Amino acid sequence: MKLLDDIRASIQHAMNGAFYRKRFAGMEIGDIKTMDDFHKIPYTDKDDLRDAYPMGLLAVPDERIVRIHSSSGTTGTPVIIPYTQKDVGDWAIMFKRCYETAGITSIDRIHITPGYGLWTAGIGFQAGAELLGAMAIPMGPGNTDKQIQMMIDMKSTVLCATSSYALLLAEEIEKRGVRDQIFLKKGVIGSERWGDKMRRRIAGELGVELYDIYGLTEIYGPGIGINCECDSAMHMWTDYFYYEIIDPKTGDLLPEGEMGELVITTLRKEGAPLIRYRTHDLTRSVPGMCACGREYPRIATLIGRSDDMVKVRGAIIYPSRVDELLSAIDGVSSEYQIMIDHLNGRDILTLFFETELQIGAPSASLEKVVENEFRQHIGIASRARAVSMGELPRSEKKSTRVFDNRY
Ligand code: ZN
Numbered sequence: 564m565k566l567l568d569d570i571r572a573s574i575q576h577a578m579n580g581a582f583y584r585k586r587f588a589g590m591e592i593g594d595i596k597t598m599d600d601f602h603k604i605p606y607t608d609k610d611d612l613r614d615a616y617p618m619g620l621l622a623v624p625d626e627r628i629v630r631i632h633s634s635s636g637t638t639g640t641p642v643i644i645p646y647t648q649k650d651v652g653d654w655a656i657m658f659k660r661c662y663e664t665a666g667i668t669s670i671d672r673i674h675i676t677p678g679y680g681l682w683t684a685g686i687g688f689q690a691g692a693e694l695l696g697a698m699a700i701p702m703g704p705g706n707t708d709k710q711i712q713m714m715i716d717m718k719s720t721v722l723c724a725t726s727s728y729a730l731l732l733a734e735e736i737e738k739r740g741v742r743d744q745i746f747l748k749k750g751v752i753g754s755e756r757w758g759d760k761m762r763r764r765i766a767g768e769l770g771v772e773l774y775d776i777y778g779l780t781e782i783y784g785p786g787i788g789i790n791c792e793c794d795s796a797m798h799m800w801t802d803y804f805y806y807e808i809i810d811p812k813t814g815d816l817l818p819e820g821e822m823g824e825l826v827i828t829t830l831r832k833e834g835a836p837l838i839r840y841r842t843h844d845l846t847r848s849v850p851g852m853c854a855c856g857r858e859y860p861r862i863a864t865l866i867g868r869s870d871d872m873v874k875v876r877g878a879i880i881y882p883s884r885v886d887e888l889l890s891a892i893d894g895v896s897s898e899y900q901i902m903i904d905h906l907n908g909r910d911i912l913t914l915f916f917e918t919e920l921q922i923g924a925p926s927a928s929l930e931k932v933v934e935n936e937f938r939q940h941i942g943i944a945s946r947a948r949a950v951s952m953g954e955l956p957r958s959e960k961k962s963t964r965v966f967d968n969r970y
Pocket residue numbers: 791792793794798853854855856857
């Protein structure tokens with residue numbers, strides 16, 4: 564079986580590095596005879612990679628490394644991912660495939676707002692654009708005035724951004740009344756959980772078709788999957804990696820179609836191969852063939868991170884469920900924040916949402932509606948608080964929706 568052979572070769576190669584040599588000590592490649600055997604191999608988690616700092620993952624001689632990237636942990640030691648020439652090339656090939664899947668061609672002008680530097684975002688978007696033969700406009704984040712001016716002057720046709728930055732730009736373009744000078748046709752939005760309402764707002768305000776691109780620094784970077792014109796599910800480039808969906812609590816492999824955590828094993832990575840790496844992204848695999856005819860398997864839009872799931876008074880809350888619930892209420896915008904506090908022996912959940920209504924009496928009745936809907940759909944009481952449009956922070960990176968102040 565080709566997949567199993569590829570997996571075994573990748574494990575064997577990974578054991579050239581100090582980290583996996585130690586982790587898999589005593590294991591023989593010959594012991595992995597079936598996919599079931601493979602599925603018994605321990606997972607690799609981000610915390611494990613911190614132990615490998617700085618170069619414990621390195622599976623080739625030093626001189627073959629042409630670049631490093633790093634993913635910042637929320638706390639403590641970063642993770643260093645070394646890339647060979649082939650890794651950098653493979654990543655660009657996958658990224659080019661993403662652009663092509665989104666119908667982007669060499670005549671497009673690709674406006675890149677994700678950051679450049681140690682993290683993988685900006686440079687991945689750029690390498691893919693150049694390989695495609697399109698024109699990259701390497702803006703990086705920030706300086707909204709300059710972003711919009713360049714977008715107008717360079718006639719950018721594709722915007723690459725996080726969903727919250729795309730929303731901010733859409734709002735600024737609207738505010739300045741320059742929409743008729745904007746040439747954007749498509750938005751390639753870096754994978755993060757985002758609700759339908761936000762998607763509709765960005766698409767509507769910018770007048771673009773939106774594509775969801777997936778990836779993470781540990782596995783190349785963004786560009787390892789994207790949705791096509793037929794559906795919101797993302798095709799995954801499984802000629803470069805193998806993925807599984809597991810129960811984040813028990814670690815058990817889940818049947819096709821069930822929601823769980825995405826786990827990835829690289830098949831061709833030279834510099835820093837990863838075996839059964841836990842992404843902490845929550846999704847499900849989408850069964851069946853896509854109407855577009857591409858045979859690459861698909862995962863559904865991310866519904867959040869397994870570490871964002873919060874439990875309040877016995878109810879499990881995924882940010883995506885809050886997105887859904889708010890998007891059904893008239894007068895509530897797509898921006899919200901949840902604060903969880905522990906006061907007088909009790910967990911209190913406060914939900915801040917933006918509205919165009921005047922704050923005071925007009926917004927107070929909307930707060931009641933939100934509280935009722937929240938109780939009905941999530942199963943617990945909340946305090947809803949309306950704030951004016953633009954009051955909640957927009958972020959150039961992934962936005963944080965839930966602030967848990969209990970611990
Ligand atoms: Zn498709």
